[in-house]
Amino acid sequence: MEHSPPGRNSQLAEENLVSRRPAIRRTLAGAVVTALALAVAACGGDDAATSAAQPDALNPSADLKTQKLTVSNWDAYMPEDLPAKFEQKVGSKVTVTKHATNEEVMAKLTAGGDSGIDVAFVSGPFAQALAEQGLTEPIHPELIPNLSNLYPEAAQLAYDPGNKFSVPYTWGTTGLCYRSDLTGYDPDSWNDLLTPKPELAKKITMLQTDRWLMLPAQKALGYSANTKNADEMAKVKEKLLAAKPGLLAFDDTTFYERLVSGEAALVEAWDGWCNYGITDNAKIKFTVPKEGSDLFVDTMVILKTSKNKEAAHAFINYILDPEIHSWAVENILYKVPNKAAMEKLDPALATKYPNLGITPAELMKQETLVDLGEAATDYSRIVTEVAAS
Amino acid sequence: MRRLGERFTLLGPGLAYLTALMVVPLVLVLSYSIFQRGRFGGLVHEPTGENFARLFDPLYLDVLVTSVKLAGVTTVLALLLGYPTAYAITKLPPKWKTVALIALVLPFWTNFLIRTYAWIVLLSPAGLVNDALTGWGLIDEPLQLLYRRPAIVAGLLYAYLPLMVLPLCAALERMDDELLEAAANLGARPARAFLSVTLPLSLPAVITGCVFVFVPSIGNFVVPELLGGGQTAMVGNLVRDQFLKARDWPFGATLALAVVAMLVVLLMLQAWSARRLQGGRDA
Numbered sequence: 042m043e044h045s046p047p048g049r050n051s052q053l054a055e056e057n058l059v060s061r062r063p064a065i066r067r068t069l070a071g072a073v074v075t076a077l078a079l080a081v082a083a084c085g086g087d088d089a090a091t092s093a094a095q096p097d098a099l100n101p102s103a104d105l106k107t108q109k110l111t112v113s114n115w116d117a118y119m120p121e122d123l124p125a126k127f128e129q130k131v132g133s134k135v136t137v138t139k140h141a142t143n144e145e146v147m148a149k150l151t152a153g154g155d156s157g158i159d160v161a162f163v164s165g166p167f168a169q170a171l172a173e174q175g176l177t178e179p180i181h182p183e184l185i186p187n188l189s190n191l192y193p194e195a196a197q198l199a200y201d202p203g204n205k206f207s208v209p210y211t212w213g214t215t216g217l218c219y220r221s222d223l224t225g226y227d228p229d230s231w232n233d234l235l236t237p238k239p240e241l242a243k244k245i246t247m248l249q250t251d252r253w254l255m256l257p258a259q260k261a262l263g264y265s266a267n268t269k270n271a272d273e274m275a276k277v278k279e280k281l282l283a284a285k286p287g288l289l290a291f292d293d294t295t296f297y298e299r300l301v302s303g304e305a306a307l308v309e310a311w312d313g314w315c316n317y318g319i320t321d322n323a324k325i326k327f328t329v330p331k332e333g334s335d336l337f338v339d340t341m342v343i344l345k346t347s348k349n350k351e352a353a354h355a356f357i358n359y360i361l362d363p364e365i366h367s368w369a370v371e372n373i374l375y376k377v378p379n380k381a382a383m384e385k386l387d388p389a390l391a392t393k394y395p396n397l398g399i400t401p402a403e404l405m406k407q408e409t410l411v412d413l414g415e416a417a418t419d420y421s422r423i424v425t426e427v428a429a430s
Numbered sequence: 431m432r433r434l435g436e437r438f439t440l441l442g443p444g445l446a447y448l449t450a451l452m453v454v455p456l457v458l459v460l461s462y463s464i465f466q467r468g469r470f471g472g473l474v475h476e477p478t479g480e481n482f483a484r485l486f487d488p489l490y491l492d493v494l495v496t497s498v499k500l501a502g503v504t505t506v507l508a509l510l511l512g513y514p515t516a517y518a519i520t521k522l523p524p525k526w527k528t529v530a531l532i533a534l535v536l537p538f539w540t541n542f543l544i545r546t547y548a549w550i551v552l553l554s555p556a557g558l559v560n561d562a563l564t565g566w567g568l569i570d571e572p573l574q575l576l577y578r579r580p581a582i583v584a585g586l587l588y589a590y591l592p593l594m595v596l597p598l599c600a601a602l603e604r605m606d607d608e609l610l611e612a613a614a615n616l617g618a619r620p621a622r623a624f625l626s627v628t629l630p631l632s633l634p635a636v637i638t639g640c641v642f643v644f645v646p647s648i649g650n651f652v653v654p655e656l657l658g659g660g661q662t663a664m665v666g667n668l669v670r671d672q673f674l675k676a677r678d679w680p681f682g683a684t685l686a687l688a689v690v691a692m693l694v695v696l697l698m699l700q701a702w703s704a705r706r707l708q709g710g711r712d713a
Binding site: 152243249251288291304418421428 | 467472489490492493496550554555556574576577655659660661662663667668671672673674675676677678
């Protein structure tokens with residue numbers, strides 16, 4: 042999943058080229074990661090097929106000043122000064138390492154041995170995969186009193202009901218992001234994207250990452266976004282192949298800029314990213330198609346190998362502080378599952394970016410993405426077939 | 431014995447470097463290709479031949495063919511553009527020669543991705559190229575230049591053209607002018623002298639340049655993604671996707687191996703032809 046934020050503060054108009062274009066980070070890192078994945082595996086990429094881990098006995102009154110944390114997160118996904126503030130408040134020193142993609146950090150975490158990472162930010166399905174391998178420490182709720190700030194819905198996510206091994210950081214959905222002045226109407230269906238009106242041909246982009254490339258066709262056909270059924274997958278492929286000639290591009294990173302420039306009129310977009318377009322052009326709108334969509338979540342997990350689990354819990358607790366958690370909404374324009382944080386926001390923000398007003402209940406109507414396991418290969422094959430057609 | 435020891439002292443660092451950073455990774459890639467994929471990436475250590483069988487799946491063969499075509503067109507264009515450029519550079523006065531060579535290498539100082547993004551700015555419907563064409567009244571509607579295969583070729587050509595020009599410059603520079611004088615004395619016009627003397631002598635460099643351009647072109651996955659709009663898959667994309675998206679390291683390794691094998695054959699052909707050309711000159 043590639044919905045990491047595009048810049049330090051997307052509300053700033055004077056952002057430089059690099060921070061506006063996450064693909065630079067992403068693709069560069071992608072190149073490094075391929076090499077890294079190989080190297081990492083060389084040092085023992087055996088599969089630990091252990092079941093879910095038993096919780097460790099943790100000491101609630103441990104001296105946090107003696108613990109040091111290493112946190113892996115997407116670039117610019119939390120405040121720059123957070124480590125310093127956390128150390129001041131709690132006493133533990135925090136080192137932040139950055140990853141560009143889930144896959145990059147997964148390569149480190151699943152390579153066997155101690156990655157040195159205590160807390161990792163990954164998307165829901167990846168947290169699920171880690172937990173199934175016994176690589177995560179079960180969350181000790183008594184050490185995270187701020188869990189009570191979260192919406193009740195935040196504990197009902199399909200990949201981890203009850204937040205047993207992960208705590209959600211941001212959540213959102215995927216939909217249609219469009220310029221009504223260019224489309225001339227308000228699209229409300231995935232078919233507006235897949236079988237566009239003739240005048241919109243070649244003015245449409247779709248997301249490129251497997252899950253979201255498949256999503257519009259899956260939902261338009263009434264299937265699950267997590268389907269593994271071979272017949273359904275075949276129909277999804279047909280629909281995508283038929284849609285390809287109408288597309289301008291598959292684009293994960295610059296689609297909102299294409300809307301701003303008018304090169305595209307209608308794009309498939311993550312809600313938070315559509316907001317980056319709205320920042321530059323208030324005529325851009327976001328809608329969740331009537332056939333439904335996905336619910337994607339970026340979460341925090343504590344690694345089983347961490348020797349600083351008390352501090353790790355304190356860190357997650359600190360993130361869930363409304364003052365801290367609201368930063369993500371104000372700066373990266375993503376929704377957070379934190380009721381207290383959402384309620385302290387300036388209402389003007391949700392007026393300017395209406396999709397920040399999507400309620401948890403509305404989000405829960407969408408389908409939560411879960412790990413595909415073996416079927417990831419089938420998804421990837423279809424994506425290759427569509428790209429190669 | 432002393433000489434042998436000396437040789438090893440001199441060879442040692444290079445050998446160690448090559449072993450650690452090329453032989454070992456290659457052996458690893460090879461060993462990956464015979465195992466099955468783990469659910470979250472990684473390997474299940476049960477041997478299988480399936481990865482190699484999958485190589486011959488029409489889908490992946492098609493991607494390989496597309497890659498060879500795109501890299502091939504890029505190489506031919508690089509030669510057509512690069513040869514005259516290299517020739518002209520060697521004919522410059524020494525001072526300007528240095529300037530030209532620096533200008534040629536200068537773009538390498540900028541990040542490759544930034545330069546590729548610059549092409550998006552150039553080729554987009556509201557970009558400089560379309561602006562200029564509509565401004566001069568040559569076209570009414572902006573052309574769709576991006577997200578087509580020619581855009582990929584343009585990006586690759588731009589990226590790797592210097593790798594064609596530099597070896598050609600070196601070869602043409604080394605050429606003995608007396609050979610051309612001899613040709614002239616024997617009655618050859620400049621065109622004839624070029625075809626009979628300069629061109630054959632620079633052929634090894636032509637082949638080297640072609641390999642230098644073809645090899646990175648076929649493995650590139652950034653250009654097809656950015657300038658091709660993700661609508662054309664090249665083998666580099668395929669390998670990357672196996673590791674980072676499909677979590678199928680064994681098949682990714684097998685694909686990588688197939689590309690490596692193809693390139694090894696290419697390099698052997700280059701070495702063989704260079705030796706033949708060289709031999710022909712000495713004879």
